Amino acid sequence: MVKLFMENIKKNDFRHFLFKMFILLAIVFLLDYSIGNILSYYYFKQQRGSDYLTTYAIEKTKADLLIFGSSRANHHYVPDIFEKRLNLSYFNAGRDGNFLFYHYAILKAVLKRYTPKMVILDLIHGEFSRNPDSYDRLSSLLPYYKSHPEMRSIIDLKSPFEKIKMLSSIYPNNSSLLVIAGGNAFFSKKKREDTQGYIPLSEIWNEPIKNEVRTYKYTVDSTKIKIYESFIRDCINAKVKLFIICSPYFWKSTFTDYSVRIAQELAEKRNVVFLDYSQDSTFTNNVNLFADPQHLNDKGARIFSTNVVDTILSTLGNVKDEPSEIFLKK
């Protein structure tokens, strides 16, 4: 019967081709579905690393204070200083190499689940610069595309073809095989300790100090500005106290970074506190406080965190309709 069927199929080249193509696609579909689901299962089973922290931020944390930002957020905000002095539980949702799109997508997922009391958004120089890489980086959110519809509109910014690519079960975990294996392996327990998302850096920057003054020219991406405005709007609508901060850099700049200037103007329009520490003389050119020109070491982070908490407390004290006590747990 099968033999007869095959002989009939083979009589016509095109029919033969379609039949073989159907079999191939069926095999590919089965493999894609199985491998994709296995990868997804182990992705969410990770107990360490960036993916784990992203999942924790999206699905688990109930912290009063959330920190958003890139690697600079990860390394600059020391949890115990914020927790003790503000009396708020803390979680750092920052992620290395991720920018505004990522922060806003995480915020949307968090706000769908609960309302934190305070949010700190750490901005970097050139945050609004036109850079295709910042769209590509949204791939770190692909594993959440199916389970978190609130994030889809942001992830779709990655490319016009994301919806088509997502037909594959493997695609959300593309290039993640080794990371997932590492995140589930026994040796991952020996990895650097993450404290509520904060990653302290112990190094002291030992490169020769150049009296370099940095300027950075770029074109502004209007989509990023819209996302930034949405971030502010969603926090205000949810009655979350929002602080936007540009944390310290080692290098001095000749003028205020264009993104920082725009961000400050937009924040102040909506009565959101904006703190620019990027050129704070306590930090600029102080090698002892930096692990590299972009990142404070733990010592620098502690001084910076104390400064930020001081400013937050004094700011909250000055706001009559929202006294600082609102955040203080008895």
Place this chain on the structure above:
Amino acid sequence: MAFVPIYILILAFTILIDYFAGIQIERAVGSRRKLFLIFSLIANIGVLAVFKYYNFLNKNFSFLLHGFGLKNPIPYLSILLPIGLSFHTFQAMSYTIEVYRGHQKAEKHFGIYSLYVMFYPQLVAGPIERPQNLLHQFRERYNFDYHRVVEAFKLIVWGFVKKLVIADRLAIYVNAVYNHPEHHNGMTLLLATIFFAIQIYCDFSAYSDIAIGVAKVMGFKLMTNFNRPYFARNISEFWKRWHISLSTWFKDYLYISLGGNRVSIPRWYFNLLFVFIVSGLWHGANWTFIIWGALNGFYLVFGIITYSFREKIAKLVGLDQLPKINRLIQVLTTFGLSCFAWIFFRANNVRDAFEIIKKIFTFKGPIFIENPSMIIYAFSGVLLIFIVELKQEYYRGNFSFFNNKNWIVRHLSYSFLIILILLFGVFDGGQFIYFQF
């Protein structure tokens, strides 16, 4: 390099000129034939000169005048290089030259001639076809052929593996290093250079495979463009295996026109150098490409001059008795030389290229590894292409997954390639490198 719809008029302009030039060359007699050919060549080279070389030449002219304390009054043009212009121009020129030489009849059907120049699988990055091979194919009828279509799809899928899994993966490392060579040590730059050699091969040959495959699905046969070039035993052989459609174009239309090797020895060396410098310039309006071309020309001339000396040395150390080891040394030397030349091809400017070379020869480490999994994927890709090409080069008759008699093995092998793309392919951006030419 850009796709701007209005630039289609440039194609229309050269198509019209070459179409009529072809007919006129065929009809005319005596010196008028040459006149029409020159007219066509000037139109094609003129378009290329304006869009690709005008600002480069102007910039160098400004630099020259600056040396004499003068200002350049000629303005720069704000123009973009239309996508695939160099390929299109060369294919168009090969038509009028072949008609002039009497190897090809002028095409009277305007639609068929336009299709020859704008045949979409190979329009943007070749292979650069010859009219004798392609034009007649547009007049033939093609029926669906199961085996042809399957072979074509195999080529296409393998092309995607080379591009997405290998080339674009290597590009992440190469770009990170080559865009900031000042931040990297010699060992890192050496690794990035080797990676670039593999990247550019996988990138460009992938495009050729996809183009040849797409044409084959429809029944058209395009010329082979790559033949495992990194297994070449010398630079001369390398250029017979690398971008074959361009190498043969330069050989047929420039090298032979200059006299080839049927001239005095110094003139022969000059011909070789000149052709390779022009080839470098064809790749891009930048001194890095010119040096890259010149370097390859120099390798060839040096290879010819030292041939008998090298043979004697090989005999002296007994390498002629060890053909496999001799071959290995030759292949590795050729690969090393081409890698050295690729430094100029990839570096953002000549100063960077020399800085990279200087650092490489210090052999200082450790190797930059930002993300261990990326490096593992990159090395796995290199290993994959090496194994596949090694098998094709030396063990062709042995066991094959993709041409296996058992259809289940074949189907699982094709599926494996598709899954490989989904698992390890780079899906973010990643233009084909040769689109810029």
